[in-house]
Amino acid sequence: MAESELIHLVADLSLIHTNGKWRYPGSWANYAPYGSPDLYLDLARLLEHGKFDGAFFADVAGTPLFEGSTDSTVEWGVAWPRHDPLPLAIAMSGVTRHLGFITTMSMTYHHPFNVARLYASIDHVTRGRIAYNAVVSGFPQEAQNFGYPTTPDHEWRYRRAEEFLDVLDKLFNSVEPDAMLWDRESGRVADPSKVHRIDHVGEHFKVMGPLPCAPCPQGRPVQVQAGQSPSGMKLAGKWADMQFVVGDTNKIRADHRARLDAATEAAGRPKRSVGILFAGLFDVVSGPEESRENERKFRESHPEKLGIVMLSQWWGLDGYKLDPRRTVHETIADIREQGTHHNNWGYLENALKMVDDKMTIAEYSKFFLRANMGFFGTPEQIADQLEEAHHAGGSNGGFMIAPRTGNPGGIARFVHEVVPVLQRRGLMRKEYAGPTMRENLLV
């Protein structure tokens, strides 16, 4: 098997302390509560032992609303609390040598100069193990924390993102790799002919440059992108090293690979130059009985009200009063009439396809938590599923996975039981290829 066909693995650690997951039996047992880095430090060591490429932290800097208020989201811990993940990634890099970190900052609300300087600095501190998940933000409560009445329009956000990534590129190129001298004899620090102003002037940004940072250990941080609309695909084709994709079937994975290859070629880059990390849950079990038991425990870790609040957030219904006793069909007809959701019509349509006309919102809020999409079974079965999915998606990239069960037990089981099977089959490496994330992930 060619090196480039290896499966790369990234663990999604984004919301392991919220949305009921913290309450799964065994989850967070013997650890100080969220806010202390202890659990994350142990997860970092575990992931490195399992030769994972990285840990991922999504980020949305806003608190979801339920029926017009943050009371229920706060009370039941729906995507709240949520610290900035960057300091955690830095702490985790201190107890590891090879594991990489993918962290998120909005291109809609932040300034590219700040982001370039921050990520270049973190690339130094982590010794070349940081990746930037460049997101176009869609949540209205995040917009309201940055002075916008609601999420700006899709096309505006993507125009800003195009310019944002252009500025980032110019800033990372503004200091050439061999610019530094640190010559004790003469006292010269850098060669000025190798450090350049960028003098960028555009619709959204005016940046003189240069980046006030020594050249990054990775050249530049690895860049990841997740948008999947035509504008999102265009952006990924032009700038991404890796794209995050939610694809539950091998047909979706194959179709997406074809779309991404087309977008990459249209941007003038060689086909396959962008890897894909397909997102999915996993549950490693010894047989069907344990799987059923894990699912039961998973559902029970979500009190009824939590399910309803999460459903409201999933459907984007900030101010809408969800009546648990009404049917899904009645409720969606009402939402359609009132136009009270934002951006999430696809999720509502999907719900209509999945339920009969008698299912109530209370029942559906449990049903949608069934979380049975992903990679479930014995270690050998999961390895089979991953292998097939990897080939379907073009064998270039891998998976961004999270356990359905709690942590650290869920990840420990994957590391100790599934990774050895993948390694035995030659699908995962037994040693890291180099010290930087770029060297490990992008081969």
Ligand SMILES: Cc1cc2nc3c(=O)[nH]c(=O)nc-3n(C[C@H](O)[C@H](O)[C@H](O)COP(=O)(O)O)c2cc1C
């Ligand atoms: C796996 C995955 C991870 C994502 N992580 C984030 C995130 O951390 N923060 C965020 O605001 N959006 C996140 N998104 C949302 C995307 O960045 C993007 O806004 C969304 O897919 C809509 O873009 P589109 O209209 O181009 O599809 C994520 C999407 C996916 C599929």
